Amino acid sequence: MITDQKNVSNEQSDEELMQLYQRGDEYAFETLYWRHQYGIFNFICHFIGGSGGQAEELLQDVFLKVVKSGKRYKPTAKFTTWLYQIARNGCIDHLRKMKHRKTTSLSEPIGSEEEMVVESTIANSNLSPEKATRISEITEILKKAINALPEEQREVFLMREDLDLSFAEIAELIGCPINTAKSRMRYALEHLRKTIELEGITQSEVIEGEVFRM
Amino acid sequence: MKCSECNEKLVEYLYSDLPPEERRKMDGHFETCERCAKQLSQFQFVLTSFQQLKQHEPHSLVHQRILAHAKDMALKKGRSWLTQLLFKPSTATVVVVLLALSIFYYTRQFTPLGIHTEKVVVKAKGVRGVGEKGDQMSTDEQMISASMREKKAETALSAIPSSSSKIEENKALSERVLEGITPGAQEKLVAESKPSATVSIGMHPEHSRNLIRMVRTLEDNAEVQVPSLQSKDALYAFELGNLYFSQSDFEKAIATYSIALMMGSQEGYASTIRFQLALSYKKLNDCKSAVKVLDEIQKQHPQHPEIDKVIIMAGDCYMDLQAYDKAEINYTNFIHKYPDRKSQVADKLEIVRKFHRVNLSY
Numbered sequence: 001m002i003t004d005q006k007n008v009s010n011e012q013s014d015e016e017l018m019q020l021y022q023r024g025d026e027y028a029f030e031t032l033y034w035r036h037q038y039g040i041f042n043f044i045c046h047f048i049g050g051s052g053g054q055a056e057e058l059l060q061d062v063f064l065k066v067v068k069s070g071k072r073y074k075p076t077a078k079f080t081t082w083l084y085q086i087a088r089n090g091c092i093d094h095l096r097k098m099k100h101r102k103t104t105s106l107s108e109p110i111g112s113e114e115e116m117v118v119e120s121t122i123a124n125s126n127l128s129p130e131k132a133t134r135i136s137e138i139t140e141i142l143k144k145a146i147n148a149l150p151e152e153q154r155e156v157f158l159m160r161e162d163l164d165l166s167f168a169e170i171a172e173l174i175g176c177p178i179n180t181a182k183s184r185m186r187y188a189l190e191h192l193r194k195t196i197e198l199e200g201i202t203q204s205e206v207i208e209g210e211v212f213r214m
Numbered sequence: 215m216k217c218s219e220c221n222e223k224l225v226e227y228l229y230s231d232l233p234p235e236e237r238r239k240m241d242g243h244f245e246t247c248e249r250c251a252k253q254l255s256q257f258q259f260v261l262t263s264f265q266q267l268k269q270h271e272p273h274s275l276v277h278q279r280i281l282a283h284a285k286d287m288a289l290k291k292g293r294s295w296l297t298q299l300l301f302k303p304s305t306a307t308v309v310v311v312l313l314a315l316s317i318f319y320y321t322r323q324f325t326p327l328g329i330h331t332e333k334v335v336v337k338a339k340g341v342r343g344v345g346e347k348g349d350q351m352s353t354d355e356q357m358i359s360a361s362m363r364e365k366k367a368e369t370a371l372s373a374i375p376s377s378s379s380k381i382e383e384n385k386a387l388s389e390r391v392l393e394g395i396t397p398g399a400q401e402k403l404v405a406e407s408k409p410s411a412t413v414s415i416g417m418h419p420e421h422s423r424n425l426i427r428m429v430r431t432l433e434d435n436a437e438v439q440v441p442s443l444q445s446k447d448a449l450y451a452f453e454l455g456n457l458y459f460s461q462s463d464f465e466k467a468i469a470t471y472s473i474a475l476m477m478g479s480q481e482g483y484a485s486t487i488r489f490q491l492a493l494s495y496k497k498l499n500d501c502k503s504a505v506k507v508l509d510e511i512q513k514q515h516p517q518h519p520e521i522d523k524v525i526i527m528a529g530d531c532y533m534d535l536q537a538y539d540k541a542e543i544n545y546t547n548f549i550h551k552y553p554d555r556k557s558q559v560a561d562k563l564e565i566v567r568k569f570h571r572v573n574l575s576y
Contacts, residue, residue, distance in 0.1 A: 021284075029284040036268075037277070045270045056276045063280045064494060067287045161264055167231070175367070186225050192260045200264070 021068055025144070025150060036080070037091055038085050043162040046097075047091040047154065049147040053096055062087045074110035083162055088155060139203055145195040153188035156181050215243040220250045274519060275456055275490070278483060282449050369521035408433055448478025452487050453496075464494040489524065503533040505540075522552060526559060534563065538570035 012020075012028075014035070018029035047056045065086050066073075073082060120156060155174065159165045167185070171178040185195060220243050226232045227240050244251040295362055451474035458467035471491040488511045495504035506526040511518055518524060531542035545563040549556050 015232070026285040030281055033277075033281060033284070037272070037280075041272050042270050055270070056272045058274060059272055060280055064283060067284050070287075139267065140264075142267060147265075167226075167229075182225050189225070189228075189257045189260050192264075194255045196260060196263065197256070 008099070014028050015075045015081075018070070018079050019075055020186050022033065022073070029067070032066075032079075036083060037063070039163050040083070043087060043158050044091055045072055046093065046146055046162060054078075058087075059091050062088050065090075079168070080163075080165075081173055084159070085163070088159075089157075128180055138199075139179065141195065141199050141201065143190075148195075149188050149191055153184045153191065156184040157188040157192075160185060215239050217250055218241075220244075221253075222246070224250075224254065224257065228261070241518045257333060274486065278449075278486070279456060281451055299412075334414045372483060380389045383420075448474050449483075450482055451477060452483065452490075455487070455490060459490060459494060462497075464497045467491075468498075485511055485518040488515070489518065489520060491508070492524070492527065496531065498526065499534075501534045505535065507532045522548065522555075525551070529559065529562065533566055542570060 012031070014032060017028040017032045021032070037059065041055065041059050044058045044062075048055060048058070062083070066083060073079070092213045146157075149157065152174075156170055159173065160167070165173070165180050167181045171181040174181070220240060220545050221387065223232060223236065223240060227237065229538070230237075244254060308402075422542065451470055455467045455470035455474055458464070458470060468491060471487050471494065475484065475487050475489070475491065480489065481487075488507050492507040492511070493502045505528055508524055508531065511524050512521070512528065525548045529541045529548065532538070532541035532544060544565065545559040545566060549563070550561050
């Protein structure tokens with residue numbers, strides 16, 4: 001089939017696009033990819049606690065699985081449920097492997113900024129050095145706090161925040177009652193609140209920082 | 215409303231999942247209960263803090279890699295079963311073997327391998343009717359021409375394994391590889407069951423066949439347009455370069471990126487290929503070659519998405535090369551373009567200016 005970009009529009013549902021891709025339309029996949037890659041990449045980064053090469057590899061694995069097992073996808077199932085399931089499984093497998101190895105991967109992202117000497121931990125250069133240091137600290141605290149959440153709480157929190165899923169969708173995805181998903185979210189919020197309180201992070205600090213890296 | 219009830223529904227309230235009536239009740243409760251209002255405010259603060267974390271973006275090459283793979287798979291899906299069968303490496307091998315056998319029986323000669331191959335080359339050229347140039351040549355001239363091309367291909371092939379210590383030659387090497395992949399060279403390589411030039415630098419056999427076909431088609435008849443094939447193969451070469459890069463095999467990455475650039479110089483991602491090429495040179499501390507590529511990017515692709523990194527890297531390379539005046543130009547250019555990011559290069563600029571002054575005073 002010769003692909004025709006005219007077949008694809010942004011208004012089409014994920015399921016329609018996936019069906020077009022099953023018939024060999026590459027633009028349908030491209031549209032699906034740009035629609036979901038951002039949320040999934042952030043979900044992966046927050047879930048595994050890193051944004052480097054490992055997260056990029058996982059993102060690649062997720063979409064390559066979609067490409068490879070695209071034939072098996074049936075339009076009766078919601079595309080995002082299927083896609084997020086792949087992403088979730090990938091993250092869980094990765095964390096299990098890392099737990100066994102207890103070492104960090106040597107892989108680095110393509111074009112790693114390590115060599116670029118353009119590293120700047122603080123995006124906002126107008127901050128005073130003291131404030132910049134504090135924001136760096138807050139970033140690290142939040143990162144650790146999210147990593148320290150029990151896995152079942154972390155996944156619910158990130159599915160809601162990064163993937164913008166409803167509690168009903170989260171419950172379906174992880175296979176638990178909706179009230180369980182809600183209570184896990186509540187526990188996650190409670191954990192994070194305690195950490196923020198213990199570390200003495202104030203609202204003004206977060207607002208002043210505007211943007212900071214995880 | 216009781217505090218326990220409010221507590222139960224707090225998460226739904228936060229995400230506006232409650233019906234309007236329930237929400238109004240909750241709002242009323244927050245006005246009267248300081249404890250619940252404080253808890254709500256704290257939870258909202260947790261979410262604000264999380265949302266303030268800078269959002270992550272994968273490297274642009276990750277996007278390209280995934281989309282190229284999907285495109286490749288889509289092309290395969292779109293092909294008929296017969297085409298799919300023909301595109302399989304195993305089928306292609308069988309076809310090549312059958313072709314070689316038929317040529318062998320057709321010629322019915324048991325001559326030494328070198329002479330035999332040269333004749334096959336000439337025959338193959340004649341059969342394809344691509345000897346436009348050859349029409350004006352005698353058979354002997356054709357044989358000499360084919361033989362010379364084969365020599366070039368062989369030289370390129372033999373140079374590849376030993377090129378590890380000769381980084382400087384990588385660019386020229388990739389040009390020679392392409393130059394060597396001519397009809398004659400290909401037939402010879404197939405007839406002698408040698409890996410093709412592209413295979414020897416690690417390219418997948420199917421991709422290398424496409425490459426060879428493209429080069430041959432373009433060479434035989436410059437008017438033949440094969441834009442999709444050309445673009446696809448440039449992407450393959452680019453992908454292969456990325457693979458080498460990720461494996462820290464920067465020498466092969468350089469050779470392969472150079473090939474990709476030759477074929478895909480007009481592609482939208484040519485600037486990215488150049489950027490990766492410069493990075494590879496930088497990884498090998500070949501700053502001289504890196505700056506050439508970085509200067510090209512700045513001239514030809516001023517809108518490159520990572521032009522900020524390009525400018526800084528060019529400055530760093532010039533600094534390594536002790537070309538302080540040029541390093542200064544790059545760092546100053548960066549500040550001019552990104553005044554709010556001055557702090558990123560301020561220290562370097564100071565050092566460069568200092569060294570520049572010292573040099574001038576001598």
